[in-house]
Amino acid sequence: MYLDTLAISQFRNFESAKIKPGKTINIISGQNGSGKTSLLESIYCLGFGRSFRHGTYKQLIRNEQDQFVVFAKVVEQTGTLHQVGFQRTMQGDVQLKIDQQREKKFSALARMVPVQLMTPESVELILGGPKLRRQFIDWGVFHVEHSFYPDWMNFSKVLKQRNSLLKMKRFEREREYWDKQFAHYGEQVHSFRHAYLEAFIPVLSERLKEFLPSYDFNFSLRSGWDKELSLADALVKHQEQDIRYGHSTVGPHKAEMRMTANGEDVKNILSRGQLKLLVAALKLVQGDYLHQRTGIQCIYLVDDITAELDTESQAKFCGALVASNSQVFVSAIDGSDIHDLLKSPDTKMFHVEHGTVKEQ
DSSP: OEEEEEEEEEETTEEEEEEOOOSSEEEEEOOTTSSHHHHHHHHHHHHHSSOSSSSOGGGGBOTTOSEEEEEEEEEOTTSOEEEEEEEEETTOOEEEEETTEEESOHHHHHHHSOEEEEOGGGGHHHHSOHHHHHHHHHHHHHHHOTTHHHHHHHHHHHHHHHHHHHHTTOHHHHHHHHHHHHHHHHHHHHHHHHHHHHHHHHHHHHHHHHHOTTOOEEEEEEOSSOTTSOHHHHHHHTHHHHHHHTSOOSSGGGOEEEEEETTEEHHHHSOHHHHHHHHHHHHHHHHHHHHHHHSOOOEEEEESTTTTOOHHHHHHHHHHHHHTTOOEEEEESSTHHHHTTSOOTTOEEEEEETTEEEEO
């Protein structure tokens, strides 16, 4: 999967811009504030429906404008070309199109533009809360196992309803029905996550032997409830606690992916640069695994590629990006600084300045 064309309108500081990226490495250079990160952000929006930066969707719309539009021509591995579009207004209205047809569900667009993002802030995947690690796993399962998404959506709806009932003190009257639904979909979600990690971790371990050979890594998934119990039994056990706190205290929404190096939590033993390299391995391998399972290659977005990485780590990371044969968009203040690190026969370079982008 790669972008053949990207066009944006009224997005951030761009009135309009259009590029024809290369199939592999695309280097986007420009001074801070020029809009190079915004270009990556527009691609991310196609894959996630939102920005990776803090703020509301209104900040994506250019000053004094009513809406932004992101459009792309996407080419599958088979060579089939699709047109995809995402528009959002200041009022919050969203319009999605695939091949000029209206699409109601963003999941359909997300499947067509599988995006992996790496920024200096991506280290929060490890340093931040467990929600980020659940999202990481769920992205992988979503793109590999299409039957996961309906179960995940159903569980999310049941969780919201169950929590609402707990807050309104109506839980006891309707508990039996909602607990049955909660346990069914919750077990399904956990089963998908567990199966994904069981197959994914061996691939990740091989990459980490190359990236961080001094450490012996271990990854495990905690389900979010007592492992000795079924989810249905765990709900019964924690019923009084749920009523007291007014929300569901056990379930897959409490799951956690634990990561250790040489038997210790990676947060306590790895340096900042090593943590970034671990995150790079996680994202790269997730893309590799997607390709192995489905034949689909994801698109990598990398903002400030050299931050906090020493020379050896930069070489490992960039070499792995090139070797993936995926489409990669990399931002840098000076593109010539990283050109030698990202050697590819069809590397394209773009320069962004004052909301305009030109191929060099």
